[in-house]
Amino acid sequence: MAGHKLLILGGGFGGLDVARAIGRSRAARGYWDTLLVDKENFFQFNPLLPAVAVGAIETRHIAYPLREMARHRHIRFHKNKVEHIDLAARRVTLRNGLVESWDTLVVALGSVTHHYGVPGAAEHTRPFKTLVDAMTLRARVVELFEMAEQAGTDAQKRRLLSFVIVGGGVTGVEVAAELLDMARESLLPRYPGLDRRHLSVTIVEGNDRPVPAARPEHSAYVKRFLEQRGVRLELGARVSRVEARRVHLADGRALDGFTLLWTAGVAVPPVVQALELEKHRDGRVLVDERLNPRSADGQAREDVFVIGDCAASVREDGSMQPQLSQSAIAMGAHVGRTLVRRAEGRAAEPFRFRDVGYIISLGKHSSVLELFGVALSGRLAWLAWAGAYLLKMVGIRKQIEVGIDHLTHLFFEHDTSQILARRAILTEEELDLSLASPGPDDEEQRR
Ligand SMILES: Cc1cc2nc3c(=O)[nH]c(=O)nc-3n(C[C@H](O)[C@H](O)[C@H](O)COP(=O)(O)OP(=O)(O)OC[C@H]3O[C@@H](n4cnc5c(N)ncnc54)[C@H](O)[C@@H]3O)c2cc1C
Numbered sequence: 001m002a003g004h005k006l007l008i009l010g011g012g013f014g015g016l017d018v019a020r021a022i023g024r025s026r027a028a029r030g031y032w033d034t035l036l037v038d039k040e041n042f043f044q045f046n047p048l049l050p051a052v053a054v055g056a057i058e059t060r061h062i063a064y065p066l067r068e069m070a071r072h073r074h075i076r077f078h079k080n081k082v083e084h085i086d087l088a089a090r091r092v093t094l095r096n097g098l099v100e101s102w103d104t105l106v107v108a109l110g111s112v113t114h115h116y117g118v119p120g121a122a123e124h125t126r127p128f129k130t131l132v133d134a135m136t137l138r139a140r141v142v143e144l145f146e147m148a149e150q151a152g153t154d155a156q157k158r159r160l161l162s163f164v165i166v167g168g169g170v171t172g173v174e175v176a177a178e179l180l181d182m183a184r185e186s187l188l189p190r191y192p193g194l195d196r197r198h199l200s201v202t203i204v205e206g207n208d209r210p211v212p213a214a215r216p217e218h219s220a221y222v223k224r225f226l227e228q229r230g231v232r233l234e235l236g237a238r239v240s241r242v243e244a245r246r247v248h249l250a251d252g253r254a255l256d257g258f259t260l261l262w263t264a265g266v267a268v269p270p271v272v273q274a275l276e277l278e279k280h281r282d283g284r285v286l287v288d289e290r291l292n293p294r295s296a297d298g299q300a301r302e303d304v305f306v307i308g309d310c311a312a313s314v315r316e317d318g319s320m321q322p323q324l325s326q327s328a329i330a331m332g333a334h335v336g337r338t339l340v341r342r343a344e345g346r347a348a349e350p351f352r353f354r355d356v357g358y359i360i361s362l363g364k365h366s367s368v369l370e371l372f373g374v375a376l377s378g379r380l381a382w383l384a385w386a387g388a389y390l391l392k393m394v395g396i397r398k399q400i401e402v403g404i405d406h407l408t409h410l411f412f413e414h415d416t417s418q419i420l421a422r423r424a425i426l427t428e429e430e431l432d433l434s435l436a437s438p439g440p441d442d443e444e445q446r447r
Contacts, residue, residue, distance in 0.1 A: 002033040006339065007092060007102035009082050011038035011066045013046075013328035014308030014335075015108035016394070021336020023073020031343030034075040035100060037092075041066055041079040044131050047325060047389055048402070050174040050361065053134040054141075054182035055415040061401035063131060064394040082109065082271050087295065087304065104303050106335055107275075107285070111266035111309035111323065120242035121166075125262035128171060139420035140259060141179065142187070146418075148198060149191045151435045157198040164247050164257030166239055167264030168205025169213070173222055174361050175263065176201050180229045181363035186414040202232040202255055204239060204247060206264075211360055213322065218360070218368045221377050225362050239264075244429075258430075266323060268310045277301070280320065284312035289350035291335055305338075307331035313353060321353045325392075330354075359385045364409065 006022070008015045019036050022028045045062040052059055070077035080094040085107070092100050113129060115121035127133055148160040163179060165172045183199050203210065203226070209219035210226070210233060223233060238250040247255045267273075268283045277293040278286045285293045285306040291313065293306050308328035312320045321327040330353055338348040357370040359381075367381035376384060386406050393399045422431060 002029065002031055004032050005101060005103045006032040006034045006106070007100055007104070008034065008036045008106045008108065009038075009085070009092065010108035010110060010308070011036050011040075011043055011069075011077075012108060012110050012308065013043075013325045014110075014332035015106060016043050016066075016069070017329055017332030018106050018108065018305075018307075018336045018339070019069065019073055019075055021333065021340055023069075023075055025340040025343065028340045028343040029074050032104075032339065035078060036066065036070060036075055037078045037080055037082060037094065037100070038066055039079070039081040041077075043069070043394060045389070045393060045398075046129075047359075047361075047392075049128070049131070049134045050171065050178045052131065053128075053137045053175060054178040055138055055417075056178065056182075056364070056409045057402060057405040059131055059135055061398060061405055062393075064398055069394075085271060085275060087275065087277075087301070090303070102303075104339070105305070107272060107304065107306045107310060108308045108328070108332065109269050109272055109310055110328075112269050113262060114265035114267035115262065116265060118239050118242060121239070121262060124242045124244050125166060125260040128175060128261055128263050136420065136425060137175075137259075137261070139418045140425040141182070142416050142418040143422060143425050144258065145183075145187050145191055145194065147433070147435060149193045153438050154198070155438060156435060157194060158200065159256070160258050161194070161199045162257045163201045163259045163261070164204065164255050165202070165261045165263060166204045166242075166247060167262065168203045168207070168210040168233065168235070169263065170211055170358070170360050172203055172205070172261075172263040173210050173226065175261065176203055176226060176231050177229075177361070177363040177366075180226075180231060182414045182416070184229070185364070186416055190416070196230065199230070200232065200257075201230070202234060202257065204234045204237050204249070204255065206236065206238050208236045210235070214358060214360065214368070215370060215375060218370070218375070218377065221368050222360065222362065225366065266309060272306075272310045277304075277306075280312035282312070284310055284320070287311045287313050289313075290338065290348055291331055291351050305335045307335055313351065315353060322355070324358075326356055327353060359388060361385050 008018050022034050042063040042065050048057050048062045051057040067077050084093040090102055113127045144160045148157040151157045210222045211219050240250045241248040276296045280286050287293050287306050291305045292302050309323045334351045359369040361367045365379050365382045367385040368377040369381045
């Protein structure tokens, strides 16, 4: 009977790979009594969330049930929320007062949306991190097209179909590109009362180029691509304040948007913030070459591993690993190997992160990427994007489902059925909006 208690917190990209490594090894299964805890009962494949938000990929196809994985890998699973981690007593408190003890702990709790203390940002913008966020956005876009079709004036139509995305990183750019694709290809042709002049998508980015982590020529490609499709890019612009349906910039200007999305940054979850461990200045837990943290008094904690978005692993050139799925997967696989080696009585090896590159999808049939030093853009890059993420999907069933979605989307338009009720998509004030009134004029909208 396995006697060493292994507790994995978080079944995302990092935690899942630890659990899978344990489950694959007979020695590890015999050595570790493994419990995986996640507040959701599924793993979600984030890179395809923007495609889910426009109906190019079905919602459930990027969700993988954790209980199924736990059964296949012979480990235990609790769907519960981690509320407190007591490093001294080696105990974790879950919701409903449940307490789990551990001998070895893996913290893989990901990240939360970071609003950088901008007043009003948390209250008035929508996050884009979960499957529910993606489903809600898709339903909201369709609902707003329905409302705009019935609106009495052009000003009302423009107001309803104005989108402002704060954050011009990969997520912001991908959401904007997918949104434009769905609107132009599938929505506008079906609404005779609407045309391209009624739709506006604006991206606000603090850097002087979109996707600042990419090669400068790829940022230039993305900028050109989006601007040709009518996206307005506000570069080098800092958001100072947000009100309902209005984003204020530090230079005094204001941008109006009926839908405001915040994709500008991530922070470590509060439960990780509370840990008394050495941290990087951005709040991530600093880890050594074995992915172990140090307690605040400098003691190495060999019984704890921190991986993925909430960890900061210093690379040879002094930089930190990027907060991307590839880093979380590499860290999870490494901790998995370390724990298997421990079960086999072998010593751990140091972690080395190799950056394989990035892929940015720009909607139907276009991407830019750099993989293993090779840069590519356009249709070929889109095929590489679709193929790479298909291979990375967890389980054959999900690979088939997403593969069929890609194929269907090649030949057919976006599915625009809106299943969520209006009440789940609009605020009370938006529900009561009078479409018969003239609405704010252009001058007022673009102050
Ligand atoms: C919209 C979007 C698009 C992205 N696109 C890309 C991309 O194209 N390429 C790329 O490389 N990366 C992308 N990323 C980033 C990538 O998803 C993350 O870097 C990666 O998920 C980090 O892995 P992780 O294991 O640290 O965290 P996650 O994968 O986020 O997993 C954390 C897990 O912890 C669980 N959890 C959190 N808090 C608690 C709690 N208190 N109690 C219990 N469980 C909890 C969550 O439910 C989740 O399952 C994207 C992210 C988003 C949001």
